[in-house]
Amino acid sequence: MKTFSVSKAVTALMLAGLVLLPLYSYLSGNIFILTLFTRIVILALAAASLNLIMGFGGMMSFGHAAYLGIGGYAVGMLAQEGVGSGFIQFPVALAASAIYALVIGALSLRTRGVYFIMITLAFAQMAYYVASGLARYGGDDGLTVYKRSDFSGLINLSNRTQFYYLCLACLFGVIFLIWRIVNSRFGLVVQGLRSNEQRMQAIGFPAKRYQLVCFVISGTMCGLAGALLANNTDFVSPAVMYWTRSGDLMVMVILGGMGTLFGPVMGAVVYLLLEEFLSQITEYWALIMGPLLLLIVLFGRGGIMGLLGRVGRG
């Protein structure tokens, strides 16, 4: 069908670009671009995880950056305590995120709509202040990770290219999982609940349990992004959990296209590239970025993916 071909072609191009990027970086000698894209890929992973609850599940979480912090602090705190093995750091990061998501989700999912947005925001801000109060781990100033996670020779995270491909593999893995999930029995129930909760209850589905499990899966995925992010910056601070970071993630999802598989990746790439290049041109880059986002949201309902779909239709 032609309708899908434009967005499919653009997606394929973008993915090919992401895979070949280290080659370009090597040939052109531009190391900076690899660093930039490592960050983009990690945040794309976070945005994809948010999209699972927000786009497919209809749960507008405004506190998703908390998981970036939890995953990051798990790595940073363990490293500071002398546990450098990634085989311990990463599982701990995922488990901590899952437990946080379980508790926050169980409380937040009692509410709906605006209240859900507010309560997830409030919990994330609590996590932010708790992290600020961790004097042993740098408090407000954050925590330097002196040594990246050690995967005993399997993969070297200090090697830019290897680390980039690790992040990209994690992103693709998570998107593959999301693809399987949204088409599974569980995924259909979650999307049904987004569409019409009353109807789903009437045909025999208890809403909350499915939404909670989805919330936990999403949080765990974002915890992985957090663990990678701490390795990427060799640093973790309360700032990664600040509510504006949660807002950034939401913007990426909405910009790319909620409820589409590759929309969040597209959103992350476009948003972070724009931020990067606009901020080089002018200090007041947000003045250009803001209206641009407005235009895309106003006229490109369904984000970039929606826009491309319509271009395909002519």
Add this chain to the structure above:
Amino acid sequence: MAEPLLRVEKLVRRFGGIIATDNVSLDVAAGELHAIIGPNGAGKTTLISQLTGHLEPHSGSVSLGGRDITYLPAYRRCALGLARSFQITSLLLDFTAADNVALAAQAHAGTSFRFFANARKEKGLRDAAHAALDRVGLADRADVLVSKLSHGERRQIELAVALASKPKLLLLDEPMAGLGVTESQGMVKLLQELRKEVSIVLVEHDMPAVFALADRISVLVYGRVIASGDPDAIRANDDVKRAYLGDQHVVTHHG
């Protein structure tokens, strides 16, 4: 006499000072089609909502097959064999007709905590969905998004969704609402078929349809059952005539 399939006893529900359901008692025997009629605002939908678990009564009880379900949540009642259609069509608009029905089948076919296999390729669920759609005459619309279907077709899907959960008792809240004459006749014909397989509680405004279908009729006025009996008895009942004709007198006076 055997235990009725559905027994409602002295149900009371208030909204502020208004008693929307006033000591309602009724029962539905297995295999019966029991119609509930009444003028607008008589509390029919309030009553149905308490039967399905979307609203809690203030007192009284509801039991299904001898089991007290008064305070059971909607999804548990559904598992016990109670299915409903909504007065105002309530479907998953961004899903296809087949998806809507297959989800209802899925709710009654093992756990839905399966994360990996493609549910749209589960033959059992798809077959059940197509069978139910076929039953209501929409087999050829299976893969159309519900948002693209006509009002009449959506009413039929409401029914297919309810059927797919293989209910013992079907609660139909105005299945004829908003249908044209031909569509209504089709729906009556369909209900005539269905009633051979499943017990039905029918709330409906369309009087010819009700009198053609019902084994028993209960008349609800201001939240109270003023009469209950077979269609002939209801037709002859003076209170019922007053309730319906009384309304009409008011209309004529104003006119």
